[in-house]
Amino acid sequence: MKSNSIIKRVLGAVCIPIITFLIIFIICQSRGIALFDSKSHWIIFLRAVASVMLTTFALSINLNSGRFDFSIGAISLLSSVISAQICIKLGLPVVVMLLISIAVGMLLGLISGTIYVITKLPPIIVSLGVTLLYEGIAFAITAGYGVSFVTNYELTSFPSIRNYLLVIVIALALIILIFDYTSFGYKYRSLLSGQKVSINTGIKEIPNALGCYIIAGGLMGVVGVISSTNTGTIQMSLNFGSIGVMFTAFLPMFIGGFVGRFCNEKIGYLIGAITTAFISLAYARLKVDSSVQQIITAVILVCFLIYLNNEKKIFKFKKTKKE
Amino acid sequence: MKKVLSLLLCIALCFTMLVGCGGTTNGDKDSDTKAETQAETQAETQAAETKEADVATEADVETEADNGIDMSETVKIGVLVADVTTAEALAFRSYYTQYIQNQYNVEFVYSDALKDSADEKSAIDTFITNNCKAIISFSSFDRMAQIDQCAKAKVYYAVATGTLTDEEYEKVKTNEYYVGAIGPSLDIEYQTGYDMAKYYLDKGVKNFAIFGGAVPYYTDMHIYRVAGMLAAMADATGADYQGAKGPAIVGKIYETADVKTGSIGDVNILGYVGGYDMDDAWFGKIAEVAQTSGLEMILAVGNGSDFFGTAVNGTDVKIASVDAYADSYGAAMDAGILDYMAGKFSASIGPIFAITYSAALGAPIRDNDGNAVALGQGYWVATSPEQFKEYYSVDNSLDAPAYDKADLDTLIGSDYATLEKFVAAYTFDEIK
Numbered sequence: 034m035k036s037n038s039i040i041k042r043v044l045g046a047v048c049i050p051i052i053t054f055l056i057i058f059i060i061c062q063s064r065g066i067a068l069f070d071s072k073s074h075w076i077i078f079l080r081a082v083a084s085v086m087l088t089t090f091a092l093s094i095n096l097n098s099g100r101f102d103f104s105i106g107a108i109s110l111l112s113s114v115i116s117a118q119i120c121i122k123l124g125l126p127v128v129v130m131l132l133i134s135i136a137v138g139m140l141l142g143l144i145s146g147t148i149y150v151i152t153k154l155p156p157i158i159v160s161l162g163v164t165l166l167y168e169g170i171a172f173a174i175t176a177g178y179g180v181s182f183v184t185n186y187e188l189t190s191f192p193s194i195r196n197y198l199l200v201i202v203i204a205l206a207l208i209i210l211i212f213d214y215t216s217f218g219y220k221y222r223s224l225l226s227g228q229k230v231s232i233n234t235g236i237k238e239i240p241n242a243l244g245c246y247i248i249a250g251g252l253m254g255v256v257g258v259i260s261s262t263n264t265g266t267i268q269m270s271l272n273f274g275s276i277g278v279m280f281t282a283f284l285p286m287f288i289g290g291f292v293g294r295f296c297n298e299k300i301g302y303l304i305g306a307i308t309t310a311f312i313s314l315a316y317a318r319l320k321v322d323s324s325v326q327q328i329i330t331a332v333i334l335v336c337f338l339i340y341l342n343n344e345k346k347i348f349k350f351k352k353t354k355k356e
Numbered sequence: 357m358k359k360v361l362s363l364l365l366c367i368a369l370c371f372t373m374l375v376g377c378g379g380t381t382n383g384d385k386d387s388d389t390k391a392e393t394q395a396e397t398q399a400e401t402q403a404a405e406t407k408e409a410d411v412a413t414e415a416d417v418e419t420e421a422d423n424g425i426d427m428s429e430t431v432k433i434g435v436l437v438a439d440v441t442t443a444e445a446l447a448f449r450s451y452y453t454q455y456i457q458n459q460y461n462v463e464f465v466y467s468d469a470l471k472d473s474a475d476e477k478s479a480i481d482t483f484i485t486n487n488c489k490a491i492i493s494f495s496s497f498d499r500m501a502q503i504d505q506c507a508k509a510k511v512y513y514a515v516a517t518g519t520l521t522d523e524e525y526e527k528v529k530t531n532e533y534y535v536g537a538i539g540p541s542l543d544i545e546y547q548t549g550y551d552m553a554k555y556y557l558d559k560g561v562k563n564f565a566i567f568g569g570a571v572p573y574y575t576d577m578h579i580y581r582v583a584g585m586l587a588a589m590a591d592a593t594g595a596d597y598q599g600a601k602g603p604a605i606v607g608k609i610y611e612t613a614d615v616k617t618g619s620i621g622d623v624n625i626l627g628y629v630g631g632y633d634m635d636d637a638w639f640g641k642i643a644e645v646a647q648t649s650g651l652e653m654i655l656a657v658g659n660g661s662d663f664f665g666t667a668v669n670g671t672d673v674k675i676a677s678v679d680a681y682a683d684s685y686g687a688a689m690d691a692g693i694l695d696y697m698a699g700k701f702s703a704s705i706g707p708i709f710a711i712t713y714s715a716a717l718g719a720p721i722r723d724n725d726g727n728a729v730a731l732g733q734g735y736w737v738a739t740s741p742e743q744f745k746e747y748y749s750v751d752n753s754l755d756a757p758a759y760d761k762a763d764l765d766t767l768i769g770s771d772y773a774t775l776e777k778f779v780a781a782y783t784f785d786e787i788k
Contacts, residue, residue, distance in 0.1 A: 317640025
């Protein structure tokens with residue numbers, strides 16, 4: 034009975050990426066293309082997994098608590114700009130760039146969270162303002178030119194299978210540790226399930242919210258390093274241009290939410306990121322036009338949401354039919 | 357406390373918007389394109405910000421040209437920009453706001469980044485309410501609508517770094533408020549791509565990849581550049597591209613907004629990437645193409661080394677680009693990643709300013725038939741780090757730019773023949 038339950042949970046957790054992989058595998062095979070043909074394909078895949086997983090964590094931490102944070106893309110942008118500028122000027126290695134970026138991201142997250150808790154304005158409004166603020170600062174720091182370190186082989190050495198795997202494993206372990214095995218995580222989950230009751234029991238909401246913003250900022254600092262070291266350039270964004278980063282996290286977040294009923298929700302986000310990374314790699318290998326990509330991604334997202342919203346009805350219908 | 361912080365937040369946001377739109381120059385001005393009220397407020401703020409610069413300007417600039425044109429009144433010129441963050445756009449902006457504005461009695465009012473023709477319309481409305489006498493446009497979502505709107509408001513309009521299509525020009529060439537266009541014509545764009553590919557074909561390169569930039573979005577200049585590249589390959593091998601040769605290739609690309617990989621004679625197009633998606637899949641495609649076995653050259657219609665630079669690490673693949681003279685490209689050339697640069701020079705927008713200013717001062721320059729100006733202007737091509745440095749140092753100078761005041765003075769209030777001769781001599785050696 035117990036083993037049946039474990040099998041059911043494992044199957045439930047891995048069914049989406051496996052089905053996605055099989056569909057993509059069949060399409061690629063029919064066109065004579067191997068999905069993973071070289072080391073660079075693994076790098077592309079793992080980079081997508083790492084950046085999407087971290088963005089999903091960063092988004093979901095606050096979104097699950099009802100705080101919609103548009104500024105995560107701007108935090109990623111500004112933290113990577115500052116860390117890259119420092120490392121270029123001082124000739125520091127990429128590991129230091131990563132650490133600076135995390136620290137700056139955490140600080141930016143703290144500022145964002147502080148503005149929210151002090152002003153008590155709706156988080157969506159605060160995050161839009163903060164987005165403009167951080168985009169403007171990044172623009173001013175670089176005089177609008179962005180940052181280019183294409184020829185800095187030390188900083189562009191980050192993309193590798195080992196580094197991306199390390200990022201994925203460490204980030205996942207830390208997030209599970211913080212949110213599932215610390216008093217901070219306990220309070221966070223308690224606030225999620227009932228804010229009023231939790232506050233009445235003595236849990237302080239403000240430090241918890243600030244903590245969430247700091248963690249989300251740190252995660253986006255890593256995302257900034259992943260994306261900037263991939264190309265060796267950081268292009269500037271203005272007028273909410275950085276918000277797009279956030280949208281990459283929606284599909285994996287919904288997938289993670291679904292998979293979360295079979296396993297830890299954080300692992301669910303990783304599985305969601307793996308699923309979207311398969312799709313991204315398939316787009317690259319099959320050379321799918323961007324317009325077609327957008328249509329496919331939107332259709333997948335809508336279908337998934339339709340399923341989630343009507344899941345009970347579907348099962349009820351099946352049950353009625355059986356009877 | 358809460359109110360104070362809310363107020364501080366609002367001030368910070370306003371400041372950020374100004375920083376984001378305004379660059380770093382104290383002589384720079386921007387305008388919000390969204391609402392008239394915002395524009396008025398912003399104009400007041402900008403006026404205060406630039407007071408110091410204006411005082412200096414008024415003390416230094418001449419109030420009368422050699423040919424007797426009255427230049428005593430400050431002329432406001434609106435500048436429409438679709439792009440505010442590329443090296444090219446920033447270099448152009450510096451030239452206008454940090455050089456031209458300090459030399460002439462003019463005030464530039466910049467738009468925000470424009471996303472579509474509705475934004476263009478809104479920005480022009482703002483310029484009109486800001487009492488701009490002329491508009492110089494770097495934005496091409498709907499040129500004809502822009503010209504129509506300016507003409508109705510009796511505001512002069514000019515196209516910078518581009519030209520109209522022949523059909524568009526025929527429709528507006530007699531419009532007195534359409535000053536004209538000076539920039540790389542589509543023929544020049546075609547030739548730029550052709551020359552780039554031919555440079556490597558002559559060296560015996562056989563295996564190419566192409567970065568098509570905005571070809572998927574049907575952007576004319578990028579389509580013509582790619583067509584030129586393919587035409588050079590067809591000419592070099594005596595073969596054809598999809599059944600077409602020469603300029604007919606342009607039509608082939610327009611059919612699909614795509615470039616087919618494969619062979620043109622014994623020359624191979626091993627990979628092609630278009631668009632600016634900048635997502636994981638797109639960067640995946642970039643890496644795929646750059647790592648293609650046997651690849652020798654990547655011909656890019658846009659900023660190739662920015663996108664392919666790290667992807668070609670550890671290979672012998674070189675990149676050729678069409679863009680502007682920016683610091684990062686110099687570093688890429690020094691590192692041997694970028695091998696060829698056809699770049700716009702920032703002062704190339706000097707002549708279009710001169711004729712627009714001239715028109716606003718009541719001395720319009722028309723061609724011999726009384727039509728608006730339509731002149732082509734090409735690129736500076738650097739094929740070595742030394743050459744790049746030489747071009748960059750001139751292009752980057754705000755003390756002695758490629759076209760300085762003495763050069764532009766010869767155009768204000770001049771005739772078409774003088775202008776035509778001036779613009780035609782655009783190469784680095786001719787200018788310096």
